[in-house]
Amino acid sequence: MGPRVDSVPSDEALPTRVDVVIVGGGIIGTSTALFLARKGVSVALCEKGHIAHEQSSRNWGWCRKMARDPRELPLAIESLRIWEGMNEMVEAETGFRTSGIMYLAETRADLARFEDWLDHARQYQLDSRIIGSAEIARRLPGIAKEYAGALFTATDGKAEPQMAGPAIARAARRLGATILTGCAVRGIETAAGRVVGVVTERSRIACGSVVLAGGAWSRLFCGNLGIELPQLSVLASVMRTERLDSGPEISAAGRLFGYRKRMDGGYTVSSAGERLVDLVPDSFRLFRQYLPATRIHWKKLHFRVGRRFVDEWKTPRHWNLDAPSPFEHVRVLDPDPDRSVIERARASIAEAFPAFRNIPIAETWAGMIDVMPDAIPVISAVDKVPGFFIATGFSGHGFGIGPGAGRLIAEMVIGATPVVNPTPFRLSRFTDGSNPKPHPLAS
Template sequence: MTKLLEKIATPDILPAKVTVVIIGGGIVGVSAALAMAEKNIDVVLIEKGHIACEQSSRNLGWIRKTSRHAHDVPLAAAADKMWVNMAERVGEDVGYRQNGIMFLTRSDEQMSIYDDWLNSVADLQLDSRLMSAKDIDVLVPGGKGDWKGGIYTPSDGRAEPAKAATAIAKAAQRKGVTIVQNCAVRTLLLEGGKVTGVATEKGEIRCEQVLLCGGAWSRRFLGNLGVSLPTLPLVCSVLRTTPMEGPSDIAVGGPDFSFRKHDDGGYIVTQRGGLDAHVTPDHLLIGMRYLEQLKTQRSFLRIKFGKEFFKQLGMAKTWDASTITPFEKYRINDPAANPILNNEALTNLRQAWPVFEQAQIAEAWAGILEVTPDSNPVIERIDQIPGLTIATGFSGHGFGTGPAAGQLAADLVLEEEPIVDPTPYRFSRL
């Protein structure tokens, strides 16, 4: 994880009873906790590691509507509004800057895809627009990329993952949320098939509702309960440069690199055309459901078979409340950054914008994305287990929509009017 991530102090004592237990201290979990606390709901949030220790602090920090599925844009737009007011809401800066996001291409085919996307969201009143090579040179000067064009949304933005979830968690604490770290929830307590509490490694908590925001761990947690959530892992490697003069504050995504300004004056860079796909036993079980994605994304995947397969194979699939679980044995998913991908990213970026020849790497890290077959999350009550709601499977897109996704999850838990139509996020579609 980034060494800039701020950690917070939390108590070790569990409350005996609350209204809602939230499992998972990423940005969606802490956003849901804050939303509920603002309505005076008694909430405890339990995190097996520490707040934002996995993908919520390891992502690129982009907050975008651009190129999202049309039915996913309303959630992203709702999140935009929440990010604008986030510093005031939580009482500290989270690094939010509405500097825009631009995607670039060298191909007519991709330009046609951008145009098709604009047509698909025409009734949503976005400020997205197609860009010519000349437009790109004006907004992001100094490039040598020979671009065909691109697409640009000025109202998109960024925030700092190392700050945001932690700041939201602290605000939730001030509103009365109890956060307990280094405590794994082992399973649910059920009576007559309905949720009555959770069993943790430190004891039981009685509750009326549970919200699972477990990220890449959600599939394993649900599998122990007999619920099959189709998600597979991908690993994204990222680097941060030392402070430097760059071409723009606009975040830019090329076909084989991306960059965006960091608050410290450096840049966050990744190989946008490369993700590590470590084969796991789950690929053998549900991999066929990803054939459509594989057709379009095969060139992006660096498929690997090795120790991760056997690590996953050795993890327990079922357990009870008295058993030490994988969540305790592996508190934090901390994959090593792939230096090959990071070096590719810098090489490709330097060819497109020579100013990055001066870039020096301050740190590198990697994070695990939990990907659904259609790359959209699941945010829904689980009919099979009354009292359980899940918000997971964000497929690498969760940070930007996190505040609104947390609000939507809270709305569903509390059976209130949802912030957006939840239909696109139903479990049944999978």
Template sequence: MPGPTPDPVDGAADLPARADAVIVGGGIIGACAALELAERGLSVVLCEKGVVAGEQSSRNWGWVRLTRRDPREIDLMSLSIRLWGELAERIGADVGYRRCGVVAPFFSEAEREDAAAWLAHLDGRQHRVRLIDAAETARLTPGSTLKPLGALHAPEDGRAEPQAAAPAVARAAQARGVRVVQGCAVRRIETAGGRVTGAITERGRIAAPLVVTAGGVWTRLLLRDAGVTLPQLRILNSVLRTAPLEHGPEITVRGPGFSARRRADGGYTVSALSANIHAITPDSFRFLPKYLPVLLKDWRSVTPRLDRSFIDGLAELRRWGADDETPFERVRTLDPAPDAAMTDRALARLTEAFPVFERAKVAQRWGGMIDVTPDAVPVISTAAGVEGLIVASGFSGHGFGLGPAAGRLAAELATCAAPSVDPAPYRLSRFFDGSKITPLTGI
């Protein structure tokens, strides 16, 4: 069964000879960065090897959450929630964004203490997230059989529709002059004298002093060719959606063994935090020391697997020239097979918690590749030694919700504007400057 089909975008047929900036990748991050740069008056070309939102930007859960966000992401996510709230009016399109709230029940005193410890990171910030008791949890989740002690409740958290969001932003960027070119892989980032001079695509060269790499799991390969190391591994997450179902929860629920949110079509997107598989590649061994902290902390949430990915990873070690076909062209859209057993378990746990799902019919399953960094925090950063190169990748499963703010921060770094949030937690150099790699919330 193929993955989700994103809304179509009518791309341009040709490339300009030059631009102020080239965006690599047509997911939510790339589309938002393109929109931001265009609104700042820059001429922008967005190059996408497949179709806009063809990969993880249309395959994620569709959550826009502050709940249990890594503390280093709180300010960025707060900005993103505000930008999501303004997005429909800004771009003239409904992307399904709704502030439905998120509830995360806890079932022991240890879990309560853990939730309270996370909540302490919001001290001094204006957020409505709070701990609620069992009675309030039951009121927010009618029809549930869960018997929690209470829950973490974020009423301003929300949801949006992944298949619609990035395409709608890309179309708005086009209306502001951005050239969106689909089926056009960037093969190399061109540099001279320690700065970016352009991008070499499969259709020719674009001269540009700025390149923003927002290619998801493909970003490491492209940066490696430019002499920049991004520690990044691929994690497969499996998801299912149900057919429309009446009388299910309106609030998004992160429960024991499942996560579920209502969709605009009346169905539900269902998965679990444990529904992650890491297919072992040569990079798994290269970056193992950097990933040990997160693996030791969240080892139960990721299942290792040895399959053809290792052979593919060996092939990707080969360097290529500007005229060579690249891995980006050989795989236009990553469409990995989902782990049906994992999604079945998630649906079964959801049904235990909400018996109404006994009537649910599975409409579709899909897999998506998440680009994970060693601390599960994204890289939104300049690249030392390559002026004009901005990295926006490694979102570790958080990219959809963070998308609007991440695009804004990437644009601010590209134009040397005052940043809306402190970019220090997202600097690429943290993996090489002796900083302690500390996973706080996992993927």
């Protein structure tokens, strides 16, 4: 079972017409709804399950600028600016606090990589800097392992994933957005080639624009429209500890662990250095596009063939809009966590911080991270279907940059000047000869 997420009851009435329909109720979808509603745009957000019940509530809760891909940095900076005022904006607690984040370097080679990233980030005048072992020990009380140094950003922060998405959705509703849960969108209707509405499992909603913020489900949704979105998913396993009063306040990551202190006094802990990749039919269809990323992260990836291969092989790739869609068969994507990854993360953090050795594990869960071949998202209009926009493939960065992404896609939908240049996030980068690849210094 996934973590316990604040509930957001569904609106009962389905509108017959709105300006924009948003497909997906995670951090991206709710943030988009909020920024559109703030502009007076009529919005219906449709979620097949519950608000923020998939990866948007299952992530670490980090909100960082540090170690981002240079193409993503302006969006990360804008997102942190929004996060800093988020509680006031939504008139609720999202758990955001400016706590600082630290990447620990075990070797001089790790430290050199951080220094190379700083060279790319200096143009943005971030407060990120390299610190030595003495400052590490001062800022992370109880640390017992010696590190070569660390990359530290004092102005990075954290929020509570189980609280933030629901709080943002409720704020969007107060501003006039309709929030519909248990309401899968089966597909888009077009006339003369452009969007005129969506068909949900309950009824049709007329609209002029659609934003797909479907996370791990986005490729399947696009495929039924004849749109190629080269997206895959990887499994991320997480544990939550019981309360630990003597633990560090600053979030940090080492080679095999990453953690965040929670508002309840416990810690969210996961692996910073490992990802489990289930081989599925799309893994082979998209093999060439993901080969550069696989080469960069080879040591971090563990591959397996299991139930997901069969499940995805059996999942229809095309369906009619007058019949149930795959989105109605799986309301919440709730994969089992990889126990071996969790145990290695637990052993690794206990080696660095002895206080974690005997702390009880309160809960474990897993989520599916939607990834792109170059590890940066698609935030883009779809040229072949005017009125259709995509915001997906955040590659594990979606929670932290979600508010900025929501603002950006909202501005694109209404034709306003975008807060950051959206060109790096265009869908067409995969077909226009750009040959996009992951940045080797980003994480």
